[in-house]
Amino acid sequence: MFRTCDITGFKVCLASQKLIRINAVFAVVSLLIAVLGAILLVFTRWQEVHLLSSPWYYRILTLHGLNALIFWIVFFEIAGLYFGSTVVLNTRFCSPLLGWVSFILMAGGFIMVDVMVLQGKADVLMTSYVPLKAHPLYYLGIILFAVGALLGVGLFFGNLVKAKREGNVGESLPLFTFGLMAAAIIAVMTLLSGAVVYVPTFLWSLGLIESVDSAWYRLIWWGLGHSSQQINVAAMIAIWYLTASLTVGGNSVNEKVSRIAFLLYVLFICIASAHHLLVDPAVSSTWKVWNTSYAMYLAVLASMIHAFAVPATIESAQRRKGYTNGLFEWFARAPWGNPAFSSVFLAIIGFGFIGGITGVIYGMEQTNIIVHNTMAIVGHFKGTVVLGTTLTFMGITYYIIPLIFRKKIVAFKLAKIQPWLFFFGIAILSVSMIALGMFGVPRRHWDITFSGAIFSHDFNPVIGIFWVLMVLGGVVAFLGALIWLLIVVISVFFGPAVNGPEDFQLSIAEPAPQADHGHKFIAPGTLVASLIFMAALLIFFFLNWKWLSAIWEIQ
Amino acid sequence: MSLTAPPKDWYIKKIARDEKGWIIFSLIICLFMFFWMILWHVYGKQNPSSITYTTTTAEFTQLHQAFSDKYKIGEDNNLPVVMPPAESDVFLLGQMWSWSPVLVLKKDEWYTFHLSSKDVVHGFSVQPINMNFMVLPTYDYTIKFKPTETGEYKIVCNEFCGIGHHMMIGKIVVVNDESELGQYGITKTN
Numbered sequence: 082m083f084r085t086c087d088i089t090g091f092k093v094c095l096a097s098q099k100l101i102r103i104n105a106v107f108a109v110v111s112l113l114i115a116v117l118g119a120i121l122l123v124f125t126r127w128q129e130v131h132l133l134s135s136p137w138y139y140r141i142l143t144l145h146g147l148n149a150l151i152f153w154i155v156f157f158e159i160a161g162l163y164f165g166s167t168v169v170l171n172t173r174f175c176s177p178l179l180g181w182v183s184f185i186l187m188a189g190g191f192i193m194v195d196v197m198v199l200q201g202k203a204d205v206l207m208t209s210y211v212p213l214k215a216h217p218l219y220y221l222g223i224i225l226f227a228v229g230a231l232l233g234v235g236l237f238f239g240n241l242v243k244a245k246r247e248g249n250v251g252e253s254l255p256l257f258t259f260g261l262m263a264a265a266i267i268a269v270m271t272l273l274s275g276a277v278v279y280v281p282t283f284l285w286s287l288g289l290i291e292s293v294d295s296a297w298y299r300l301i302w303w304g305l306g307h308s309s310q311q312i313n314v315a316a317m318i319a320i321w322y323l324t325a326s327l328t329v330g331g332n333s334v335n336e337k338v339s340r341i342a343f344l345l346y347v348l349f350i351c352i353a354s355a356h357h358l359l360v361d362p363a364v365s366s367t368w369k370v371w372n373t374s375y376a377m378y379l380a381v382l383a384s385m386i387h388a389f390a391v392p393a394t395i396e397s398a399q400r401r402k403g404y405t406n407g408l409f410e411w412f413a414r415a416p417w418g419n420p421a422f423s424s425v426f427l428a429i430i431g432f433g434f435i436g437g438i439t440g441v442i443y444g445m446e447q448t449n450i451i452v453h454n455t456m457a458i459v460g461h462f463k464g465t466v467v468l469g470t471t472l473t474f475m476g477i478t479y480y481i482i483p484l485i486f487r488k489k490i491v492a493f494k495l496a497k498i499q500p501w502l503f504f505f506g507i508a509i510l511s512v513s514m515i516a517l518g519m520f521g522v523p524r525r526h527w528d529i530t531f532s533g534a535i536f537s538h539d540f541n542p543v544i545g546i547f548w549v550l551m552v553l554g555g556v557v558a559f560l561g562a563l564i565w566l567l568i569v570v571i572s573v574f575f576g577p578a579v580n581g582p583e584d585f586q587l588s589i590a591e592p593a594p595q596a597d598h599g600h601k602f603i604a605p606g607t608l609v610a611s612l613i614f615m616a617a618l619l620i621f622f623f624l625n626w627k628w629l630s631a632i633w634e635i636q
Numbered sequence: 637m638s639l640t641a642p643p644k645d646w647y648i649k650k651i652a653r654d655e656k657g658w659i660i661f662s663l664i665i666c667l668f669m670f671f672w673m674i675l676w677h678v679y680g681k682q683n684p685s686s687i688t689y690t691t692t693t694a695e696f697t698q699l700h701q702a703f704s705d706k707y708k709i710g711e712d713n714n715l716p717v718v719m720p721p722a723e724s725d726v727f728l729l730g731q732m733w734s735w736s737p738v739l740v741l742k743k744d745e746w747y748t749f750h751l752s753s754k755d756v757v758h759g760f761s762v763q764p765i766n767m768n769f770m771v772l773p774t775y776d777y778t779i780k781f782k783p784t785e786t787g788e789y790k791i792v793c794n795e796f797c798g799i800g801h802h803m804m805i806g807k808i809v810v811v812n813d814e815s816e817l818g819q820y821g822i823t824k825t826n
Contacts, residue, residue: 135799135800135802136799139796139799139801169639204799205796206796210756210757210795210796212755212756212757212773213756213757213796213797213798250641251641252641253641253642253646254641255637255638255639255640255641255642256638256642257638257639294774295756295757295772295773295774295775296772296775299757299770299772319638322638323638323639325638326637326638326639330637332637332638332643333638334652334655335649335651335652335655336642336643336646336649337646337647337649337651338651338655338659358770359684360684360768360769360770361770361772361777362688362751362770362772362775362776362777363688363772363775365686366677366683366684366686367686369684370670370673370674374669374670374673377666377667377670378666378667378669378670379666381666381669382659382662382663382666385658385659385662385665385666386658386659386662389655389658389659390655393654393655441669445669445672445673446673446676446683446684447673447676447680447682447683447684449768450682450684450767450768450769451766451767451768452768453759453768453769453770453794454759454761454768454794454795455761455766455768455794519766520764520766521761521763521764521765521766521792523759523761523792523793523794524794525794525795525796525801526792526794526801526802527801527802528802529802531802531803531805532802532803533800533802533803534733534802534803534804534805535713535714535715535734535803535805536713536790536805536806536807537790537805538763538764538790538792538805540763540764541764592637601653602652602653602654603652603653603654603655604652604654604655605654607654608654608657608658611658615661615662615665618665619665622669626676629680629682630680630681630682631765632682632765632766632767632784633682633762633765633767633781633782633783633784634681634682634746634781634782634784635681635682635683635684635685635767635779635780635781635782636683636685636746636779636780
């Protein structure tokens, strides 16, 4: 059963639309739990308030991590995979029944895990490093969720096969779906790592296996924990290209280059789970250097390629539409009133300048010594997962509401401000956390005044200002997230219906004219911005190696 | 359009000059960073060790006990204060929720640390220099340190290890010679 979309012209499979909707709803519920947890955590880490007790701090930290990093993102990605493999390809869903089985497994696992955590039966944090032990149902919940997600990824491939058989795709997939396919391949590796690590851990929690080795656990667990963030990177960048098309009518300046960059992700990005083992026993420096650098930084190269290609796609389209003055007229005249565009552009900036730069440098073997398990790491991944992935997903939701849920966006004026609030909030929070980490403040720590301990340590008093900034950023970001959640929930459940193109508040841009825009460079503004980015990276690189050289000598 | 099949010539389309230049420049930076890590092993003075021994919690506890008894010079908050000679092996034990023993080291001397845990995973974070390593049960992580500044250092645990995680804090004192011990509240008793 299909309907033909009166806005985009796509044939929308109704069974697929239902599955996209239900997975997206659960994604939003997960994000709501994560965001409520986040604000409690911010006010606990800030010692002036120190809101939660020690057990509840670690409990809510476990809850926040799982809901933000796993449930919100994977539910959303499954919805995205279904969209990219059916609606975009005008194809029907290969097996709606299995789609529902996948959803029920995921939802069951999600509920099981959250209930266990809130009952205090899994105070082990998201990483649950053995030999810390949680209730068996906690591990079972994660296994069910992972199996459900793996089935969902399998259905994505099934949809591609169906589309091909029915002649809906030619020789090449659209770039958006191609990017999603890269994410799906990475997802298979990631979810299998999850099965390999959690099945023995589950049996151990039941008492059927005597012990699980702690070094082995960390190695395999990060095959799930880190690689799942690499699924996000691929999915997020696929959405960046999609948004460039929808908002300014741009097409990748060179599809071959963009596709090769996705291929580099598939080949190399998963080995970077070594980032988490750089100061671990049991693995050698040779292993660390090779893996942490994604085999000579070939996956970083892929990100650098996208970092140029996505803004260049937007710039080139804008220039061909006539915005050719100076280096940045295309930028100033971009559709900033479209919340999807502003979300994505801010996500590109945040992901690159905050998440990307810190990620590359903290992920080097030796510099990791001065940041491992400090707040700087948390600051880094707020830059990648929150400013990058979450803000991107928030942005594209402004298209999903009218196109998939067929509802108008309520409080559209507020929606235009929301990405800015969220961006500046998280950016301030993230940079403050990075600064705190530089002064040695540990992550996952309830009380850095060490109450009740035999010794104490006074951190540099300058950190006081960064705690205040972190709280400030946290509150602003919380408001930004809350506005988004309210807009989405009210629009979807109580909003006026979209009955035709006249109710569509965003726009879908016409493809930009094909003709050359006459400049000898395809995207001179982007080139200048990219060079500024590289300069920032190199400055941060040398600063960190300078700081490293000031500590004790280590062999 | 990223929602439709690519144009016919997508595979043979020439890469624009600026994009090509950017890719080459990025590749150079990538290779530079990769070889920098290797060169730091040759010329740099801070490199994580590749030496690990497997052990058992019982065996390591015994090694740690023998080490503490051998070089004990006093007590601090019921923990032994231990001053091992330069170049010797140091057995530091992490457990819920303490680091043992308190160490007295000499500036500019090398010590071979053995880090392990009696129970769960811990994080060995020396403050205020901010130097961080992981401590795992049944693994003896063997790292050589040379303290380059005198002073009092704290070992904060920075991997979650249970409800008392925030109370897990140890102490290292670095001196030029024994006469400075008084400044750090340590009296030599044996």
